[in-house]
Amino acid sequence: xxxxxxxxxxxDFFYKNKDLVGFDSPHKATYMIVRELVENSLDACDGHxxxxxxxxxxxxxxxxxxxxxYHVKIVDNGIGVPLEAVPYAFGKVLFGSxxxxxxxxxxxxxxxxxxxxxxxxxxxSRVLITTSQGGSKVYxxxxxxxIRTNTPIIYRREEADNKSHFRGVKIEFDFEGDYGKAxxxxxEYFYESAMILPYAQLTFIDPNGTLLFYPRITETMPNPPLExxxxxxxxxxxxxxRMIATNPHxxxxxxxxxxxxxxxxxxxxxxxxxxxxDPHAEVSELxxxxxxxxxxxxxxxxxxxxxxxxxxxxxxxxxLTEGIKRLLSPDHVVVTTRPPRAYEGNPFIVEVGIAYGGxxxxxxxxxxxxxxxxxxKIPLLYDEYSDVAMSVIQGINWNQYKVKLDEAxxxxxxxxxxxxxxxxxxxxxYVAARPEVERELDLAIKQAARELRVKLSRMExxxxxxxxxxxxxxxxxxxxxxxxxLAEKEKEPDISxxxxxxxxxxxxxxxxxxxxxxPGGEASEEDVRPASAGSPAGKNREKKxxxxxxxxxxxxxxx
Amino acid sequence: MERNVDRTTYARxxxxxxxxxxxxxxxxxxxxxxxxxxxxxxxxxxxxxxEQYVLGSRRVLRSADNVKHVKPLAQLLWxxxxxxxxxxxxxxSTLRDLFYMSKxxxxxxxxxxxxxxxxxxxxxxxxxxxxxxxxxxxxRGAIFGDLTxxxxxxxxxxxxxxxxxxxxxxxxxxALDNAELVKTSADKVIAIEKGAIFIQMIREKVHEKFNAxxxxxxxxxxxxxxxxxxxLNEELGLPVYILTDCDVWGAHISMVIISGSxxxxxxxxxxxxxxxxxxxxxxxxxxxxVPTMKMKELDWKRLAELKADPRYKEKFWKEQxxxxxxxxxxxxLEAFSSKNKSVSQTFLVETYIPQKLKELxxx
Numbered sequence: 001x002x003x004x005x006x007x008x009x010x011x012d013f014f015y016k017n018k019d020l021v022g023f024d025s026p027h028k029a030t031y032m033i034v035r036e037l038v039e040n041s042l043d044a045c046d047g048h049x050x051x052x053x054x055x056x057x058x059x060x061x062x063x064x065x066x067x068x069x070y071h072v073k074i075v076d077n078g079i080g081v082p083l084e085a086v087p088y089a090f091g092k093v094l095f096g097s098x099x100x101x102x103x104x105x106x107x108x109x110x111x112x113x114x115x116x117x118x119x120x121x122x123x124x125s126r127v128l129i130t131t132s133q134g135g136s137k138v139y140x141x142x143x144x145x146x147i148r149t150n151t152p153i154i155y156r157r158e159e160a161d162n163k164s165h166f167r168g169v170k171i172e173f174d175f176e177g178d179y180g181k182a183x184x185x186x187x188e189y190f191y192e193s194a195m196i197l198p199y200a201q202l203t204f205i206d207p208n209g210t211l212l213f214y215p216r217i218t219e220t221m222p223n224p225p226l227e228x229x230x231x232x233x234x235x236x237x238x239x240x241x242r243m244i245a246t247n248p249h250x251x252x253x254x255x256x257x258x259x260x261x262x263x264x265x266x267x268x269x270x271x272x273x274x275x276x277x278d279p280h281a282e283v284s285e286l287x288x289x290x291x292x293x294x295x296x297x298x299x300x301x302x303x304x305x306x307x308x309x310x311x312x313x314x315x316x317x318x319x320l321t322e323g324i325k326r327l328l329s330p331d332h333v334v335v336t337t338r339p340p341r342a343y344e345g346n347p348f349i350v351e352v353g354i355a356y357g358g359x360x361x362x363x364x365x366x367x368x369x370x371x372x373x374x375x376x377k378i379p380l381l382y383d384e385y386s387d388v389a390m391s392v393i394q395g396i397n398w399n400q401y402k403v404k405l406d407e408a409x410x411x412x413x414x415x416x417x418x419x420x421x422x423x424x425x426x427x428x429x430y431v432a433a434r435p436e437v438e439r440e441l442d443l444a445i446k447q448a449a450r451e452l453r454v455k456l457s458r459m460e461x462x463x464x465x466x467x468x469x470x471x472x473x474x475x476x477x478x479x480x481x482x483x484x485x486l487a488e489k490e491k492e493p494d495i496s497x498x499x500x501x502x503x504x505x506x507x508x509x510x511x512x513x514x515x516x517x518x519p520g521g522e523a524s525e526e527d528v529r530p531a532s533a534g535s536p537a538g539k540n541r542e543k544k545x546x547x548x549x550x551x552x553x554x555x556x557x558x559x
Numbered sequence: 560m561e562r563n564v565d566r567t568t569y570a571r572x573x574x575x576x577x578x579x580x581x582x583x584x585x586x587x588x589x590x591x592x593x594x595x596x597x598x599x600x601x602x603x604x605x606x607x608x609x610e611q612y613v614l615g616s617r618r619v620l621r622s623a624d625n626v627k628h629v630k631p632l633a634q635l636l637w638x639x640x641x642x643x644x645x646x647x648x649x650x651x652s653t654l655r656d657l658f659y660m661s662k663x664x665x666x667x668x669x670x671x672x673x674x675x676x677x678x679x680x681x682x683x684x685x686x687x688x689x690x691x692x693x694x695x696x697x698x699r700g701a702i703f704g705d706l707t708x709x710x711x712x713x714x715x716x717x718x719x720x721x722x723x724x725x726x727x728x729x730x731x732x733x734a735l736d737n738a739e740l741v742k743t744s745a746d747k748v749i750a751i752e753k754g755a756i757f758i759q760m761i762r763e764k765v766h767e768k769f770n771a772x773x774x775x776x777x778x779x780x781x782x783x784x785x786x787x788x789x790x791l792n793e794e795l796g797l798p799v800y801i802l803t804d805c806d807v808w809g810a811h812i813s814m815v816i817i818s819g820s821x822x823x824x825x826x827x828x829x830x831x832x833x834x835x836x837x838x839x840x841x842x843x844x845x846x847x848x849v850p851t852m853k854m855k856e857l858d859w860k861r862l863a864e865l866k867a868d869p870r871y872k873e874k875f876w877k878e879q880x881x882x883x884x885x886x887x888x889x890x891x892l893e894a895f896s897s898k899n900k901s902v903s904q905t906f907l908v909e910t911y912i913p914q915k916l917k918e919l920x921x922x
Contacts, residue, residue, distance in 0.1 A: 468626045475633035476623060478666070480585055482636040486578020486643055493585035498623075 022111075022428070023118055026067065030177030031185045033118065034058070034204075036111035037074045037171060038193070039378060042200065044078025044169065046313075046377075049224050051216060052200040053077045058179060060207040067176040069123055070207065077168040080133035090116060090129050090171075091143045091152025111428075113145075118175055120144050125174035126155060134167030179207050185381055187212060191327065192372055192379030196315060196415065198323040217326055222313050229261040231307040232271075232298040234345025234420070237288075240295055248284035255283045262305040271301050299345070307347035309340030312417050314349045315377065320413070324353050328411055331357030332459075334451040335413075336444045343436035348418030350437070352444035354452050360409040369393055370411040373431070375421040380430055387430040389414040392441045401449040402456060414441060473499055565711055566737050567646045570691040574643045577685070581636060592622035593632065596683045596825060603824045605869045610832035611819035614683065630667065634677045635684070637666050642681070642692030649713045651693045651733045654678060683825035688782060690736060700784035701728035701754070703761050704745050704772030706791075708738040726761065728775060736783045740794050743772065747921055748791050749837070749912075750774040750784075752803040752812055756892050756907075763908045769916065772797065780816050785829045788816060792831045799834035800921060802912070805841055806854075806889035807861045810879060818870055838915050839892055841882035847911065849894040854887050 023029040038054055045052035054076045061069040081089050090113070119125040125144075132138040142156035179186075183206065190204050194214035199221045204212040230239065243259055250258070256268040263271075272279045275297040286294065315323070317335045324333050335353040342348065363370065373380040373389055384390055393412055398405045416431055424432040431437065476499065480492045577593070584591040596602070597617040606613040621632045641660065645652055652660070657678065658671040668674040682689050689695075706722045712734045719741060722729050729735065749771045751757045757775035760766075766773055772791065776784050791797050801816055803809030813836035819829055844851060854862070862883055865871050871880055883889070898906035916922045 464626075471626055471629050472623070474665070475629045476585070478633045478664075479581055479591060479623065479636055482633070482640040483578045483581035483585065483591075485640055486574050486636070487582040488575065488578070489582060493582055495585055497588045498585070498590060 022425075023114060025178075026176060027178035027181035029118055029122075029175070030070065030179055030182035031189070032111065033072060033115040033175060033177070034182075034186050035189055035378075036115045037072070038189075038202075040112040041074060041076035041078055041169065042197070042377070044076055044080075046197075046200070046221060047224050048079045049221060050078060051219060051221060052197065052202075053216075054200065055203040057205045058207050060179070061174060067122070068178060069174055070177050070179060071172065071174050072119075073170070073172045075168065075170045080131045080167055080169055081129075082133065083139050086129060086131060086139065086141050087143060087152035087154055090127060090141070091145045091154070092150055115175075116171075116173060117145060117147070119173040120147075122176035123174040127171060127173040130166075130170040131168070132162050132166045134162075134165065136162050138162045138166055188381055189379055190214065192374070192381070193377075195323040195327045195372060195413070196320075196374045196377050196379065198319055198326060218319065218322055220319060222316050222319060225313040226310045228308050228311040229259055231342070231345035231347070232256075232260045232263060232301065232304050233307070233342070235260075235295055235298055237291060237295050240291060240298075244283045244286075244291075248282075250283055251279060252277055252281045252283055252286075253279035261308050267304065270303065271297070274303075275301070307340075307342040307345055309347045309349060311419055312340065312347055312349050313377075314351050314417050315415060317351075320351055320353050320415070324355050324413055328355045329359035330355035330409075330411070332452060332455050334448045334455065336448040336451075338440045338444045341436055341440055343422065343434050346418050346420040346422075348416060348421075348437060348440070350440040350444045351415040351417070352441065352448050353413035354445070354448045355411045355413065356452055356456070357409050360411050362407050362409045363405075366406040369405065372411065372413045374413070374415040375423070375428070375431060376417050377415070378428065380428065382429040383424075384430065386424065388433040388438050389416075389431065389441055389445075391433065392438060392445060396442070396445065396449070398449075401453045403449070403452070412445065414445075416441075469499070566691050567693070567711075570642065570685070570687060571646055573685040573687065574639050574646075574692065577636075577639055578643075590622055590624035591632065592620055592624070592628075593635070593684060594618040594620050595635075595680050596686070598679060598683055598825050600821075603821060609827065610817065610870075611827070611830045612821050612824035613827070614825050631677070631680075634666055634668065634674070635680050637661070637664070638674070638677045638681050639692075642689075642694065645693035649693075651695050653695055653697065654689075657694060679825065686826060688786065688823070688826045688829060690733065690782065690786060693733065695733045695736075696782055699777050699781040700731040701757065701775040701777075702731055702735070702772065702787065703728035703757070703774075704743070704766045706743045706745065706772055707741040708735065709741050710734050710738045712737075722772070723766070728757065728761065728773070731774070731781070731783050731787055733783070736786055740790060743795055743797070745770055745772045745797060747771045747916075748774060748788060748797045748799040750776050750780070750788060750799060750801045750816060750834075752776055752778060752801075752809060753892060756802070759905070760908065763903075763905065765908055765912070768908070769912065769922070776812065776816070779812055782823070782829060785816055785819075785831070788834070789829060789831045792833060798921060799831050800837040800916065800919065801834060802837045802892065803839065804889070804891045805839035805844060805851075805894075807858055807865055807880075807883055809839070810836065810876075810883075811861075811865060814868075814870060814876070835919055836879075837919065838911065839890060841879055841886060841888070843915075844882075844886060844888055844890060847895070847898070849890055850897055851886075851888040851890045851894070854883065854889050858883075858889060 022032045034056060038056060041054045042052050045054070054074065057073045059071040059073075061071050092113075116127045119127065126142050127144065129141045129143065130138060138160050140156070140158040140160070141154060144153050144155070145151070146153055186204070186206070190202055190212050193200070194202055198217045199219065200214075201216045202212075202214040206212070244255070247255055247259065252272060253265065253268050256263055256271065257265045269279060277294065277297075314337055317337055320335045321333050324330070324335070333353060333355050335351065338350045340347050340349050360370070369390060371384055371387075371390055371393065373384060373387055380387065389412070403410060416437060422432045422434045422437060424430055476495045480495050484492045580593070581591045595618060596614040597619045598614065599617070602615040602617040603612055604615050605611075621628045621635065623629050623632055638657070641652070641657065644650075654675050655671065658668060658674040661668045661674055668677070678689050678694060681692075685691075702722055703725075704722055707719055708722065709717065709719055715734065745766070747770065749765070749769070751760065751773065754775050754777055757773060760773055765771065774784065774788060780788070788799055792799050799816070801813040803812050813834070816831055817834045817836075818832060823829055862880065866880055871877060892907065895907040895911055896905065898910075900906075913922065
């Protein structure tokens with residue numbers, strides 16, 4: 001497994017703009033730190049087909065000034081970090097393993113680094129890293145980041161025998177935060193993570209000593225995303241420049257056919273010809289104006305094949321169903337996975353679940369919708385009413401699906417996975433209303449809703465049959481008894497056949513009746529019907545026999 | 560109805576027919592069903608020939624094949640069953656009592672209204688009043704006059720009773736309702752809206768003076784009272800005259816005795832089409848010059864309702880309603896006391912009643 005590491009230098013920038021990435025208050029920072037660390041750990045596991053086991057402990061550090069100070073510890077069982085990469089991976093912003101074209105939770109591994117930096121800034125804390133890739137040694141580092149120069153500072157570096165066969169990463173540091181206010185969101189975060197990750201084991205011990213434990217309920221994992229080359233529709237100028245920098249001495253034709261997905265020599269040639277580029281020009285010779293023209297042409301050329309979805313890792317219908325069942329305990333779950341689509345060269349897949357009945361409570365006030373949103377397996381907890389999924393749900397005419405949105409015990413689950421989820425903000429809080437994504441969500445929810453309607457009406461019918469049998473049994477027995485008394489008969493009429501006909505066995509009786517030709521005597525039954533007050537009016541009799549013949553061929557025969 | 564045949568005989572026969580119908584349907588493995596005349600307002604018509612409201616031809620099918628009908632059908636049969644028991648054991652019950660009885664068995668009447676509905680359905684289905692199967696309204700009304708009856712109730716059988724025996728009159732109850740009317744010397748019936756006037760008339764020997772049987776309806780006549788009035792008219796051939804206050808309510812008390820009420824459109828045999836409103840008519844107000852009152856808002860509202868009723872389109876009744884409308888006045892029977900010569904000689908009995916009876920050709 002080769003990870004590509006590249007350098008970018010903006011530690012200072014992010015320190016000054018920490019609100020951009022969601023660290024804008026002590027409680028928000030507390031939530032973001034837990035979340036970013038967990039997500040990095042999860043990526044280190046399921047990205048490499050390892051069943052995740054992630055444990056987080058948050059301690060309150062006593063006697064530390066006006067702000068509350070916390071110590072966070074996270075341990076995962078991921079692939080670990082190679083010895084030589086540790087200082088850069090944890091001590092330098094924007095140095096990470098995630099700068100490639102595949103679905104990951106984080107885009108650039110920025111959030112995890114931001115968490116460490118936040119601890120360093122607020123609590124003057126160094127970070128303690130213990131890692132092993134499962135070999136004979138375990139490495140421990142004590143580091144911090146030189147914010148001005150964006151370089152790691154190593155205070156301590158130790159090596160020990162890996163007696164316990166540890167593989168993964170353990171990270172510890174202090175920060176100033178506010179768990180009291182962050183508590184609900186953090187617990188919600190683990191709860192929803194357990195829904196989308198039924199194959200993960202998640203443990204969280206909060207500063208009050210409360211244990212939150214979600215055991216793994218399945219060993220099945222979705223396939224990890226494959227790394228792919230970028231799609232030409234998705235490039236921008238910066239990206240193109242960096243790609244050229246790693247392959248400076250190639251012709252435009254070779255450059256295009258080697259570095260982009262679904263672009264071969266023929267496609268590259270056709271593209272270059274139709275946009276008036278010289279296929280043999282060396283890429284490093286192109287000036288900014290030409291590069292800009294190239295980027296525009298790449299983004300707009302319509303003959304490229306759609307992006308390759310193998311870089312995506314949807315949860316899949318089975319796992320999603322299990323996750324939903326586990327946490328919501330509904331009566332019904334329907335899930336839909338849409339085929340891959342793309343927006344601006346970024347492939348994406350929409351998965352949707354609808355859970356109905358059971359432990360799900362109806363909305364406590366009109367207009368409220370229970371929606372669990374996920375993007376690249378991350379729960380999105382803020383601004384749900386700004387999310388495109390919410391507007392799609394609210395835009396659907398639910399009467400068509402026999403669902404009263406304001407009263408029904410219904411919950412929606414949406415998962416958008418993409419190499420680039422169209423978040424509205426850097427804080428990864430809600431998905432923007434991109435028409436392509438909006439359309440897929442709409443189709444997926446409607447498809448699931450159709451399935452739900454089928455299930456609900458099937459259930460209604462079964463309940464109806466059950467109720468019918470029950471009611472018939474009770475009241476027909478009464479009628480038998482009352483009529484025997486009224487008619488002054490000795491013996492009650494035998495109603496067992498009627499009860500069978502009314503029940504689920506009705507069909508079978510019908511078949512039997514068809515096979516065996518009844519004796520001619522039966523034909524006159526309609527005629528001997530007493531003409532007393534009990535006899536129906538002619539019109540009604542007509543109607544009745546018609547409805548009877550559908551479920552009981554005996555009635556048909558009599559006519 | 561035949562003369563002097565025990566009403567319960569019909570009821571017993573009809574209940575048995577119903578039971579046999581259901582029994583046979585069940586026996587031949589069919590979901591039992593009955594077609595009940597619809598009591599919906601869109602199926603209620605005024606029948607000018609019968610001079611009463613009747614149900615149209617629309618029927619509601621109650622079939623056990625329809626899960627929604629199973630319970631109401633069982634409830635209907637339960638009422639029938641109770642009816643038969645009441646007849647068999649010579650007991651009586653009321654709508655309220657029936658509702659409580661239903662608590663004995665898991666027949667699930669949610670409210671008394673529901674059990675009442677089942678009774679109305681049975682009345683409509685058998686086209687006979689519930690009194691026929693011994694479910695009675697609370698007694699209201701009294702009768703006085705030379706009429707000999709023989710009760711049919713067990714334990715009172717064969718005892719002949721003359722209805723002049725009690726100076727306050729005899730309660731019109733279930734027993735009297737179904738008693739055999741043996742003989743009378745009277746040649747007319749006078750029904751009176753008010754109990755006080757009824758007593759006063761007994762003391763003034765109106766029954767002797769006018770050779771009449773007196774009936775106190777205490778306001779709107781109860782079904783028992785209406786049934787008895789009809790029997791006196793039908794079985795003994797006595798013409799019936801009705802005396803009420805001079806207001807729209809009094810007019811309608813007469814009308815219900817004559818041609819029934821919308822509520823009992825599903826039953827025939829409660830009205831007396833040949834009965835006549837003796838007075839006190841609004842057209843009598845100016846003639847007798849007695850103290851009057853102005854009609855109140857409620858009176859005007861009721862007047863408007865009555866004007867919409869087809870029965871009041873007839874010439875006589877239209878004239879009376881028009882008179883109310885024109886005068887805007889009403890008066891009570893007691894108003895005649897303003898013209899009494901003495902307490903023992905009332906204007907009502909000495910003057911008004913004989914004049915009116917004469918005008919109607921009764922004497």
